[in-house]
Amino acid sequence: MTTIGHPIAETVRQDPAIPFDVERVRQDFPILRERAHGKPLVYLDNAATSQKPQVVIDTLTRYYRAENANIHRGIHYLSERATEAYEGARAAVARFLNAAEPREIVFVRSTTEAVNLVAQSYARPRLQPGDEVVISAMEHHSNIVPWQIVCEQTGAVLRVVPINDAGELVLEEYERLLGPRTRFVAMVHVSNALGTITPVRRIVELAHGRGVPVLLDGAQAAPRLPVDVRALDCDFYAFSGHKAYGPTGIGVLYGKAPLLEAMPPYQGGGDMILSVSFEKTLYNVIPFKFEAGTPHIAGGIGLGAAIGYLTGIGLERIAAYEHGLLAYATERVGAVPGIRLIGTAKEKTGILSFVVKGVHAHDVGTILDQEGIAIRTGHHCAQPVLQRFGVPATARASLAFYNTRAEIDALVAGLHKVRETFA
Amino acid sequence: MSDLRELYQQVILDHNKNPRNFRRLEGANRTAEGHNPLCGDQITLYVQIQDDVIGDIGFQGSGCAISRAAASLMTSSVKGKTRAEAEDLFHAFHKMVTTEREAAGDPRALGKLAAFSGVREFPIRVKCATLPWHTLRAALEGKGQKVSTE
Numbered sequence: 077m078t079t080i081g082h083p084i085a086e087t088v089r090q091d092p093a094i095p096f097d098v099e100r101v102r103q104d105f106p107i108l109r110e111r112a113h114g115k116p117l118v119y120l121d122n123a124a125t126s127q128k129p130q131v132v133i134d135t136l137t138r139y140y141r142a143e144n145a146n147i148h149r150g151i152h153y154l155s156e157r158a159t160e161a162y163e164g165a166r167a168a169v170a171r172f173l174n175a176a177e178p179r180e181i182v183f184v185r186s187t188t189e190a191v192n193l194v195a196q197s198y199a200r201p202r203l204q205p206g207d208e209v210v211i212s213a214m215e216h217h218s219n220i221v222p223w224q225i226v227c228e229q230t231g232a233v234l235r236v237v238p239i240n241d242a243g244e245l246v247l248e249e250y251e252r253l254l255g256p257r258t259r260f261v262a263m264v265h266v267s268n269a270l271g272t273i274t275p276v277r278r279i280v281e282l283a284h285g286r287g288v289p290v291l292l293d294g295a296q297a298a299p300r301l302p303v304d305v306r307a308l309d310c311d312f313y314a315f316s317g318h319k320a321y322g323p324t325g326i327g328v329l330y331g332k333a334p335l336l337e338a339m340p341p342y343q344g345g346g347d348m349i350l351s352v353s354f355e356k357t358l359y360n361v362i363p364f365k366f367e368a369g370t371p372h373i374a375g376g377i378g379l380g381a382a383i384g385y386l387t388g389i390g391l392e393r394i395a396a397y398e399h400g401l402l403a404y405a406t407e408r409v410g411a412v413p414g415i416r417l418i419g420t421a422k423e424k425t426g427i428l429s430f431v432v433k434g435v436h437a438h439d440v441g442t443i444l445d446q447e448g449i450a451i452r453t454g455h456h457c458a459q460p461v462l463q464r465f466g467v468p469a470t471a472r473a474s475l476a477f478y479n480t481r482a483e484i485d486a487l488v489a490g491l492h493k494v495r496e497t498f499a
Numbered sequence: 500m501s502d503l504r505e506l507y508q509q510v511i512l513d514h515n516k517n518p519r520n521f522r523r524l525e526g527a528n529r530t531a532e533g534h535n536p537l538c539g540d541q542i543t544l545y546v547q548i549q550d551d552v553i554g555d556i557g558f559q560g561s562g563c564a565i566s567r568a569a570a571s572l573m574t575s576s577v578k579g580k581t582r583a584e585a586e587d588l589f590h591a592f593h594k595m596v597t598t599e600r601e602a603a604g605d606p607r608a609l610g611k612l613a614a615f616s617g618v619r620e621f622p623i624r625v626k627c628a629t630l631p632w633h634t635l636r637a638a639l640e641g642k643g644q645k646v647s648t649e
Contacts, residue, residue, distance in 0.1 A: 436563035438538040439507075442621060446503045454538050468561050469539045497507055498515075498564070 096397045101389070102478050104129040115448025118483045123268050123296055123427055123474030124452050125318045128382070132322055135381035139374045147373055148347060148364070162373050165380025166363070172383045173313060173330050174304040180336065182329040182363040183376050187295040188218040190314035190329035191262065193366065194291050195222040197339045198312075198331075199260050205231030207259045210283075212237045212245055212274070213464055214267040217457045219293045223262060232259070239464060243270040243419040247278065254286055261290045265297035269458040269472070270419030271402075271427030273301070280310050289335065295319055298328075299476075300398060300425045302391040305330050317375060322382035326375030329366070336362040343368040394477045398426040401475050405484045409473070412491045418465050426475030429456075432491065435498045437469040443497055444471075444490040451487075505617030506624070507564065514568035519575050524557040533560075533634030533646045535626050540566040544574075544634045551582050563627050565618065570631035572611055582639055588612070589632050595619070596628050 102108050107127045110117045119127060139161065145154035147162050163178070170178040184190045199209065209223050213236050220234075227234050235258075237250040254261075261283045266273050280290045291312035294303060298315035305313050312335070317326035331339075341348055341359055345368030350358040359365045386394065405428050410417055414433035432440050441453035452472045455462050462470065473487055524545035533542040540562030547555040556574045561567075573592075577585040588609075595606050596618045606613035618628045637646045 436538075436561075436567075438540075438563035438624075438627065439565070442506070442624060443503060468541070497503070498512065 096389075096393050096477075098397070098478065098480055102480075104131070104385070105478055106130055106133070108478060112448040112450065113446050118447075118449040118479075118486050120473040120475065120479065120483065120487060121450045121452050122476040122479075123319070123456075123472065125324070126299060126321045126476055127478070128323070129321055129385050131385050132378050132381045136323060136374050136378045139377050143377075144374075146370055158373055161377045161380070162371070165376045165383075168380040168383045169328055172303075172387065173298075173328075174306050175330050176306060177333065179362050180330055180333050182331065182336070182366045183371055184314075184327045184329050184366075185325055185372070186218075186327040187216075187293060187314045187316045188222075188327075190312075190327055191219055191291065191293065192222045193329055193342045194262075194312050194314075194331070195226040197342045197366075198289075198335065199223075199232075200226050200229060201340065203227075203230035203232040203259055206257055207232040208235050208253075208255065208257045209233070210235045210237060210250070210253055210258055210261045210263075210288075212250075212263055213239045214243065214245070214270055214272060214274075214458065214461050215262075215264050216268050216293065216295065217459070218295075219262055219264060220460070233257075236460075237263075239272075239461075242421050243267065243272045243461075243465075244421045244423075245272070245274050245279075247275060250279065251282055254282060254288065258283075258286060258288050261288055262293070263290065264293045265303075266294075266300060266425050266427075267419070267458070267461070268296050268427070269429055269456040269461045269470070270421065271296075271424040271429070271474075272419060272421035273297070273423040273425060275423075276308055276310070280308055284309065296425065296427070299386070300391075301395050311335055317379040317382065320379070320382055321386060322379035323372075323375045326372045326379050328379075331362075333362065336366070339366075341365050341368065345369045347371070389477070395425075397477050398475055401479060401481065401484070402426040402428070404481055405473065405475065405487070408484055408488045409491065412488060412495070414495060415491065418462075418467065418470050426479075428473045428475070429470040430472075431467050431470050432494055432498075435494055437471045439498070440471045440491075440494050443494045444487070447486065447490045447493065449483075449487055449490050502617065502620045506621055508614045508617065510572070510611060510614035511564060511568040514571040515564035518558075518567055518571035520557045520571065520578075521559065522557040523559055524555055526555065527557070529638040529641055531634050531638035531646065533630045533637070535562070535566065535630050537623075537626065538563060540627060540630055542566065542570055542631055542634055544570075544631070544638050546635070546638045548582070548639070553577050553580055553582070553585060558631065562630070563624075565615075565624050565627040566630050569615065569628045572614070573631045573635060576610065576612055577635065585635065585639065589636060592632060593629060596625050 145158040147159040167178045283290045289311035292310045294315040299320040313330040318324040348368040418429040437453035527545035529546040542560035545557045558570045606616040
């Protein structure tokens with residue numbers, strides 16, 4: 077199969093020998109030239125969604141302008157092109173995660189849908205009353221609620237691994253919770269509310285020691301750290317396109333082929349079947365068995381372009397740059413009087429949650445917004461985490477590799493303005 | 500910056516810092532809970548109503564400066580008012596924070612509540628300002644159910 081040429085993705089490839097050039101990277105993101113309330117946009121809400129490089133925008137435009145057709149069925153030229161581009165994106169995702177084969181990559185709408193798919197299609201048929209599903213105390217709602225639903229359906233019980241005051245998983249408690257009734261472990265790789273990187277390798281190892289399969293929620297990890305699903309040996313891995321500099325509405329579920337093959341379809345419809353009669357329907361092979369209906373073709377191809385862009389820079393370099401920026405931000409923001417950082421794990425990524433003494437997070441957000449600074453305020457869809465720290469809401473600045481030290485300085489200046497307003 | 504100063508007026512900052520009627524009312528015969536899921540604002544309202552008049556009123560909860568000040572000023576302004584008068588104030592307040600400056604009329608007619616006129620420039624904060632008022636309505640209607648801004 078010849079790959080459809082998407083040559084733009086290649087032009088951004090940076091020589092690993094050349095130091096990471098943030099100013100050059102910023103040129104690739106047109107939205108960073110926008111202004112908010114008359115001020116230069118300082119976008120620090122990357123954990124909610126990331127901005128899109130020009131190559132992704134161009135890929136989407138080109139797809140709709142020159143390649144649009146339905147896939148996997150057309151006999152015509154365009155359909156063939158669209159199918160090749162879409163399947164090319166699947167192969168790119170497989171390489172990105174170091175999956176053994178592209179058929180282990182299921183395109184879904186989002187991380188949320190990926191978790192729901194595994195909960196309903198893998199776990200539900202296997203869970204008996206009294207069985208246990210283990211999650212952590214720092215999961216996003218999307219890795220809590222699907223398991224609560226499946227527990228309600230089956231009589232299984234949800235067990236929650238606690239976190240310590242720094243926001244780190246208490247590994248001994250996890251070990252203790254893994255018991256004879258544990259049937260599944262679903263764990264976050266990087267916490268969206270705290271930035272904590274969980275010890276995923278150890279988590280998988282311990283679960284596998286008891287024959288328990290593991291799903292990792294990689295929504296925040298995949299855009300920030302190199303991920304190798306074969307080295308981790310996780311059974312399922314999920315992430316979203318839009319947090320990884322790709323389009324919204326497209327997500328990825330990685331699953332080990334034998335597991336995916338043994339699972340019943342999640343939804344019924346076109347594309348997921350081999351033949352249909354009113355007596356019997358034969359399901360398609362993986363991954364198509366899980367992709368009922370016309371998928372988000374443009375989204376898949378756009379995600380492929382985003383991944384091409386990210387690997388062009390290199391996830392190691394991205395992680396290293398963000399790590400340096402986080403250290404700077406932690407020091408600068410932490411030095412503002414009245415600031416309490418929430419989430420101080422030793423191993424963390426560029427997510428900075430904090431509260432300002434005497435000021436509600438929402439007021440912090442409004443004042444920073446007037447300065448052109450976009451942060452997230454509230455519970456970050458992780459209410460149990462905030463309950464753990466006894467705060468109703470936090471302000472969260474989440475970094476990307478296109479953020480700069482000057483932007484952190486702007487954030488700090490904004491925080492001083494917050495304190496002045498509420499002095 | 501002027502928008503911001505209009506949002507966080509001195510009256511609002513004062514009522515945020517020192518909220519009035521910030522207490523649980525033992526003799527309350529009406530209560531209601533309000534919740535703004537977007538930012539986690541949460542308010543419990545206690546109302547003592549007799550012969551259609553709001554005799555006493557108190558609130559508890561946590562929230563942003565706007566919602567806290569709004570609850571403080573709302574409770575201060577409806578105390579001693581009849582149910583109908585409170586309803587009128589609700590409508591006038593709602594109109595002030597949701598409609599264009601020209602159409603909203605003279606905010607001074609609302610007394611201290613006029614401090615919230617700047618909220619209209621911040622559409623996502625309107626819910627913070629109106630949450631206590633919606634909760635008041637729920638309490639007066641005696642439905643006893645949780646109101647939500649969503």
